[in-house]
Amino acid sequence: MGLCYGKNVSVTEGGDADKRRHGKGGEVTGSPSPATPASKSRTGGITPSHSSTSTASASPYPQGFASPLPAGVSPSPARSTPRRFLRPFPPPSPAKHIRAAIAKRLGPPKPKEGPIPEDEAGEEETPLDKNFGYGKNFGAKYELGKEVGRGHFGHTCSATAKKGEIKGQLVAVKIISKAKMTTPISIEDVRREVKILKALSNHNNLVKFYDACEDALNVYVVMELCEGGELLERILSRGGRYSExxxxxxxxxxxxxxxxxHLQGVVHRDLKPENFLFTTRDENAQMKLIDFGLSDFVKPDERLNDIVGSAYYVAPEVLHRSYSMEADIWSIGVITYILLxxxxxxxxxxxSGIFRAVLRADPNFVDSPxxxxxxxxxxxxxxxxxKDYRKRMTAAQSLTHPWLRDEHCQVPLDILIxxxxxxxxxxxxxxxxxxKALSKALTEDQLFYLRSQFKLLAPNGEGHISFDNFRMALLQNATEAMKESKVIDILNVLExxxxxxxxxxxxxAAAISPHHLEALDGWEQMTSTAFEHFEREGNRAITVKxxxxxLSLPATNYSVLRSWIRPxxxxxxxxxxxxxxxxVTIRSANTRHR
Known part of the structure; x- marks a missing residue:
């Protein structure tokens, strides 16, 4: 298991291989060759060096560097690369197709210099439209200051606003080079990032968007300046971990x-410690989420299929090309694991090894600490x-978990409801x-979350909720992003x-997820109690047909369903x-039948 000292390996497939970061100028995220030697990362960390021991115990520290952990505490073994993966004929690499997607996003590599054959007429390419429709008066509105970050697409500078509502205020300006937008996808990435930043607003932990400008050479994205550094830097400064x-x-x-x-219908898709900045250097400074370069709007019940994100934080279902908001929750789980x-x-x-670990290995909860x-x-x-995304808690639900629960803090409205x-x-x-039978077997822990959501829908202490309650709760939290993601359309089916x-x-009964409950240790007892209620109040005769x-199953699956029904x-x-x-799906029914 590698300590959080290595450079992040970012991946993009139909996402943003040409990563652009607020505060870091926009790094390229690509697929490094396994043969690439260890090198320094921009945060001062170093990619893990190879150890003379097996892969499962590779040292996470560079040669000659002391462990940042307290004396007597050794790093956990890398259970993510067990020996069973090192076999003569390994399965196809989940990373193999990503290089083609990066080329699609960044464009083909430049040809080597040489004479141009005169007998071959080259095809004339249609020029890309790099006009974004943003304001052309950047120089009149902002005075650029020092550079604070640099990356593949350009760099980020501090700046001072010369006019407008934020006159005299220091801001961050992400300067994205148009020359490096070599594909339609890379242009759309910039357009979508600005759209999302504009659409999302009024959250204390979200970086503020002020303006977007352009000229013939660059796009300028003007945002709140966060001078407190990255969460990753603070983790490293604490010797690698936080107290609980x-x-x-x-x-x-x-x-x-x-x-x-998520309530607005936006999935971030690249949550990692580098994408959270502190507003100041103060120990208790507020943290802000940045970098929506890989983010996207997701419609209700829509599944995304492009592989994007950073390898260490990517969810299994992303690698399987079918995912939604639950992928962000996985990334938060990785961040929390690192913090602890x-x-x-x-x-x-x-x-490829990281991807196999994400798909197959289990995290180590045995070794110190x-x-x-x-x-x-x-x-x-x-x-x-x-690994089953259906069993993960939502972000709002996670805030009601016993580890974080605070009865005095309001839980946000959950789109899953x-x-x-x-x-x-x-x-x-x-x-x-x-x-309904299952809901009668819920414990107080599950009821706490449901009560919090019910109160948000019925804030005046009413004992019942109606369509108007759902509509008002959604509209009170609405931003422009809801229109883009069509989340508001969900009201039509609540008619x-x-x-x-x-x-x-x-x-x-309506707001519980059996999949969430199945992840609990007491699931067997819960279903046993629920079945007793069901026998008394709801169980009725039903034919296999x-x-x-x-369940929309064909006749070939009748034999599976017969085992569900008492003769x-x-x-x-x-x-x-x-x-x-x-x-049950046809696939799962067939699997059980075999």
């Missing part, structure tokens, strides 16, 4: 801003680093009865609540009840 209490303060800020982004122990949960010497970490903190991290209620309203009466109201008991039609009364047995809660 200090880690909580960081994680709460991260979850708060991501819950806000100073090591990455998934580490390898190569990009984990025995001294509270059970609540370990449970929190494990629930974020669940709207999606679950939508599914509940579309469900059959039998499915609703099954969910049935215009004609009736939902009390808290029914809300609990009816069940197959409800004596044609009602669900316990196995059938638990399977029915989840639903």
């Amino acid at each position: 209490e200090d880690a909580k303060a960081i994680v709460i800020q991260i979850l708060s801003v991501i819950a806000f982004c 122990c100073g090591s990455r949960p998934f580490w390898a010497r190569t990009e 984990w025995p001294d970490v509270s059970p609540e903190a370990k449970d929190f991290v494990k629930r974020l680093l669940n 709207f999606k679950l209620v939508k599914s509940y309203l579309r469900a059959t009466p039998l499915k609703r009865a099954a969910l 049935p609540l215009s004609y009736r109201k939902m009390d808290f008991e029914e809300f609990c 009816e069940l197959a039609q409800e 004596e009364d044609c009602k669900f047995n316990f196995l059938g009840y638990t399977r029915y809660l989840h639903g």
Whole structure:
């Protein structure tokens, strides 16, 4: 397991291989060759050097450098590269296709210099339109100061506003070179980043956007200047890890801003310690999320398929090319793991090795300092680093976890509630009865989260909620991003609540996710209790054909469904009840049948 001393390996497939950073001038994120020697990163860290021991125990420290951990504490072994992966015929590299995507984004490599053949007429390329429609008067509005960062696409400078509402104020200006926008995708990346920064507003942990200008050479993105340095720098300055209490303060800020982004329908896709800046050097300074160069708007129920992000923080489902907001939650889990122990949960010497670890390996919660970490903190991290994205907590839900819970802090509105209620309203009466039985087995921990969401929908202490409550709660949190991501359209499917109201008991049934509950240690006891309620109040006779039609399964899967139903009364047995809660796909049904 590599300590957080190495340079981040960033990946892009249909995302932003030409990374642009606020405060760092815009690094290129690419796929380094495994043969590339260790080199210094821009943060002062050094890529992990090779050890004479096995891959599983590679030293995370450069040769000649002392470990930053306290005396007597050794780094955890790199469980992310177990020996079983080092076999004669390894599976295809998950990173293999990424290089082609980088070329697509950055354009083909420049040809070697040489004479141009006179007998071959080259095809004339259509020039790229690099006119963004931004203001042309940057020089009249801002006076550039010193450079604060440099990267592939340009650099970032401090500047002073010469006019307008922020006259006299120091700002950060990301200067993006148009000459390096060599593909339509790279141009669209810049356009989308500015659009997202404009659309998102009014959150304390989000970098403020002020302006966007352009001239013939550059695009200028004017933002809040954060002079306190990166979260990564602070982790390193603390010897690689935070205390639990200090880690909580960081994680709460991260979850708060991501819950806000997700509610607006924006997925960040590149959460890592380098993308959180502190406003000042003060120890308790506020933290700001930056760099939306890889971010995108995501419609309700939409799955994204382009592989983007930084290798150490990328979620498994991103590598499988089907993901949504849960990918950000995984990245927060990686950050939290690093904060608590100073090591990455998934580490390898190569990009492909990192990806294999993310897909197959489990984080190490055994070695020091984990025995001294509270059970609540370990449970929190494990629930974020669940490889099944359906079982991860949402950002808003994470803030109600026992490790972070504060009854005096308001929990943000969770977009997942709207999606679950939508599914509940579309469900059959039998499915609703099954969910109601499950809701009666909830513990106080799960009810705390549901009560917090119910209060947000019914702020005046009303005992019922209706369509108007959902509409008002969403509109009170709306920004321009909601229009772009079509999140507001989710209200259309909540229309049935215009004609009736939902009390808290029914809300609990509508707003629970069986997948989330299945991740809990007490799932078996919970479903056992729920099935007792279901037997008394909701279990009814159903034929295999009816069940197959409800689940949209073909007749070839009837044999699987027969095991769910008791032959004596044609009602669900316990196995059938638990399977029915989840639903079943043709693929999973066939797998079980084999």
